[in-house]
Amino acid sequence: EDKVVQSPLSLVVHEGDTVTLNCSYEVTNFRSLLWYKQEKKAPTFLFMLTSSGIEKKSGRLSSILDKKELSSILNITATQTGDSAIYLCAAYNQGGKLIFGQGTELSVKP
């Protein structure tokens, strides 16, 4: 059965810290991996990764995919209270089905 596992499930840091969120996947005919940020209800898109070893960056956020290890990480540098959210990782299988992990709840304290 396809599955995506995230770790840690929750994390508390202070403003200015750097965090690394982990995602591992076991997905039939893996196609791509996506990261989303969920603050209230609607998840908002962060990154889509299809190629191994190529870092994607947006401001203080960056992500990279390791197809050999079947994993991805999401890094956030110089964290701010506005980064507090649930971060969701998801992987597409060949059939176009997006399999989500359980999420990492990040809390950034002032």
Next chain:
Amino acid sequence: GAGVSQSPSNKVTEKGKDVELRCDPISGHTALYWYRQSLGQGLEFLIYFQGNSAPDKSGLPSDRFSAERTGGSVSTLTIQRTQQEDSAVYLCASSPRGVETYEQYFGPGTRLTVT
């Protein structure tokens, strides 16, 4: 209003009643997805539409759940004879095509509470 919209935003219903949830995708998006998110959990896939057809209904938890999409646009998710375990946030997403190279854009969700 270019985003995905969902209605109602909140629904409280009594156990055993039927409910209907609506999703209006981004104009021109042919693929539409329904997910369920229980408290503290990730998103659980329910059903996917490509146009008006549903190639993948594998996530529907029971035959009390059904969904349709007409005109390649609006979709409704119907839950019959609701049970307390149906309480969750139901999220809808759309993407330009139903392939794995597009991100999905999510609506704000419908919070369903079954009492």
